[in-house]
Every structure is written in C-alpha cells, then in structure tokens.
Amino acid sequence: MIAYLSGAMENAENEGSKWRANITNWLKDNLKHSIIDPVIETAKLVEKTESQNYRSWKTSNPNKFKDFVRKAIDNDLNSVVNKTDYLICLWNNEVLTGGGTHGEVTMAYYHNKPVYLINQLDMPNQLSGWIMSCATEIFKDFELMQKRLLEIYGEKS
Numbered sequence: 598m599i600a601y602l603s604g605a606m607e608n609a610e611n612e613g614s615k616w617r618a619n620i621t622n623w624l625k626d627n628l629k630h631s632i633i634d635p636v637i638e639t640a641k642l643v644e645k646t647e648s649q650n651y652r653s654w655k656t657s658n659p660n661k662f663k664d665f666v667r668k669a670i671d672n673d674l675n676s677v678v679n680k681t682d683y684l685i686c687l688w689n690n691e692v693l694t695g696g697g698t699h700g701e702v703t704m705a706y707y708h709n710k711p712v713y714l715i716n717q718l719d720m721p722n723q724l725s726g727w728i729m730s731c732a733t734e735i736f737k738d739f740e741l742m743q744k745r746l747l748e749i750y751g752e753k754s
Contacts, residue, residue: 605691706731
C-alpha cells in the first residue's frame with residue numbers, strides 16, 4: 598500500500614516536512630506502507646530542473662514560476678491518481694491560503710481513493726463542506742487516525 602501525504606507546503610514551516618517525516622516513520626514501522634511525500638518530490642524536481650530559487654520567481658518572473666509549479670502540480674496529481682492507494686491529509690490554518698491540498702483531496706475523492714483527513718482548524722466548522730465531503734474519514738488528531746489505520750490496514754490475526 599502507498600499513501601500520499603497531502604497538506605500545506607507553500608505557507609507551512611519547512612513546507613510541512615516535520616509531520617510528514619513523523620507519519621512516514623509510523624506508516625513504515627506499523628503498517629509496512631510506502632509513502633509519497635510531495636516535499637521530497639518537489640525537492641527532487643527543484644534539483645533536476647535547477648530551480649532552487651523558484652519561489653522568488655513568483656514576483657520576478659511569473660511565467661517561469663508558473664512553468665515550474667505546473668511541473669510540480671503534474672507530478673503531485675499524477676501521484677495521487679496513478680501511484681497511491683490512499684491519501685493522508687493534514688488540514689490546518691496553513692492550508693487555507695494554498696491550493697494544492699484542495700486539489701489533491703478533490704482528485705483523490707474523484708478517483709475513489711480513501712482520504713483520511715486530520716482537521717486541526719481552531720473551529721471545526723471552518724472546514725468547508727467540499728473538503729468535508731471529499732474526506733472518507735475525519736479525525737481531530739494523528740493518534741485517532743493512526744488507530745483507525747491500524748484497524749483498516751493492520752495485520753489480521
């Protein structure tokens with residue numbers, strides 16, 4: 598099984614790499630699942646295309662910025678649709694000013710991939726009806742989601 602780790606990057610501290618590393622270790626150790634981490638995938642794309650300064654292009658060279666980000670979008674959505682079995686999504690305040698997570702959750706839903714969403718908004722009613730409806734299950738924290746993933750994907754005795 599392969600999980601895609603969706604969540605804020607553009608406006609998140611260290612592109613949201615900390616929670617992704619933690620859940621990656623947990624998935625490998627407890628379920629023997631593989632992951633696709635868009636933080637790592639984007640870093641590979643940056644290296645491959647020599648685009649280390651792509652964030653500055655948003656204002657200095659918008660067309661060049663769009664070309665790079667479109668490559669990242671294509672990679673991410675291809676992974677969601679064609680390479681993963683389910684999506685884990687951290688939904689928090691940082692995701693509200695981005696767009697990728699919204700698209701990934703929607704595409705996963707559209708392609709019948711389970712979406713396990715951790716909703717960390719201060720006010721749970723801030724979760725949009727669209728995203729709420731795309732989610733297979735919604736959790737208030739990682740621990741509850743992990744318990745559920747063990748029930749679903751853990752070894753059956």
